[in-house]
Amino acid sequence: MALADKRGQVGNGVCHSLRVTRVEGFRFSTDVTVRFAETDAQGVAHNANYLVWFEVARVAYLAEYAGGYSAIREQGFESFVLESHVRYVQPARFDDRLRIHTRVGEVRGARFRFDYEITRDGEVIASGSTSHACVDAKTLRPTRIPQNLADAIARAEASS
Amino acid sequence: MALADKRGQVGNGVCHSLRVTRVEGFRFSTDVTVRFAETDAQGVAHNANYLVWFEVARVAYLAEYAGGYSAIREQGFESFVLESHVRYVQPARFDDRLRIHTRVGEVRGARFRFDYEITRDGEVIASGSTSHACVDAKTLRPTRIPQNLADAIARAEASS
Amino acid sequence: MALADKRGQVGNGVCHSLRVTRVEGFRFSTDVTVRFAETDAQGVAHNANYLVWFEVARVAYLAEYAGGYSAIREQGFESFVLESHVRYVQPARFDDRLRIHTRVGEVRGARFRFDYEITRDGEVIASGSTSHACVDAKTLRPTRIPQNLADAIARAEASS
């Protein structure tokens, strides 16, 4: 449809200058279908929902490789979102089936970053990242990511 | 409260390296109160809501300086979000009164960028930006921002 | 606009049979403006948001008459939503200024019910109710509504 095409051009034109590196080798993905409640009066998925989808994918990633978010909490850790970034390339519409490709792009001390690419029928329609801090659930002090989680992530990403 | 303090430290530590320039001179702000529906099971406002608040502030800014978003659409223009970025410094909680400081940071051809700082009792708890493209509502082609809007923004920001 | 008129007729036709009593004498109201994020691809406010607005109004009511929701929690009480009901008469649109009229319709033991009417420019566009249970925050057992809260509500509603 015209809107997507045109809008894609706008997006590409604008975002070249950001030099967002396209990360090859996403090994994990999870699918979401755009809900009607997630659309807005422009007829496309509202921009805030991408952060919800990123979170859905993050939770699925941790379930796949690290025993799940609950397991992490049970070990006494919490995490907070420090930063989020979304680049919108093509609009998503009601009932679109989207694939959220997800990887841990960096782990350093108490911090880690997830990278995401959203594709529809194999075409990238958005990308982004979220940065997080791991804290001790009792003291709420930043704390090194638990070794078993770091190892699980390293194994997961090494094989991709 | 401890969580806020600790979390703030984490946030600051992590984000120094980003060299996000603190923009002085926000001339416009609008207030939101954190809704209970906007909190999550960590007891804080969910990270996706910040993009909704940015939008609320953007709409209020355009109403103040540019005759409102509706006026822009009536002139035959639409805009799309190309990018969004949020930096979370301190968590926001239920019933917190937040002030969303808003300015247009850049206008260039068909593109413009809004910058935001969210304060609570005068303290910055988050910041961010959204980038947009202006398009002709009929052809959906990127089009230079209408001159009267560009002028209104220039006047608004010049005086700050 | 045609949509509103037609839709209103549909709504009225259907809902007559429900004999929803129009409650006169709402003494309290709070205003919300429809956010763009709250619209959907039909161009109107999505039906789930009405429950969020009801909650915003409930919180404001408690702040006005009962020292606020936080005060209630500090006294050791929690409340849960048992039921919600919304009747949509006319669609709400982006940037519409809505008035949420709110009253406590019934208090009985551990249970209480809020009633709502949403008006736009004085015309009712939706109505509804939510039923709640008061529980002891420690034991989570249903518990009689604290007397000072019940008294505050009685005073508030008596004068309306």
Place this chain on the structure above:
Amino acid sequence: MALADKRGQVGNGVCHSLRVTRVEGFRFSTDVTVRFAETDAQGVAHNANYLVWFEVARVAYLAEYAGGYSAIREQGFESFVLESHVRYVQPARFDDRLRIHTRVGEVRGARFRFDYEITRDGEVIASGSTSHACVDAKTLRPTRIPQNLADAIARAEASS
């Protein structure tokens, strides 16, 4: 867990008087997993999300039996929500896998009603209904539900 049990008792107690008939014979269901973004500071899924899940289930139902919501729109019909009702029996929590049982409870002229039951591990944790009007997409006048859709629903529900 205690909260669920207690809350369930409260819910049942309150709702007996409503004589909500438990509809046996739901033939269709669709699953959702509670997103973290859907939780609130009480640690449970926020009450407004149930209407979003109902809609997700409704869309899936129409895809299964009636060629999808898009097909209906392509035939020149739109539908509006006239009423919604939710009864919350037990709280849902982050990552809970919920099954939304869905059926069309009534079709009459331009109006139809969906009924829902939400189960977790076979136990009903919520139920509800939504009433809708079918309108001609051009005139927006209430219009009899298209015969092929009515037939498809009749076949679907007859076999259950």
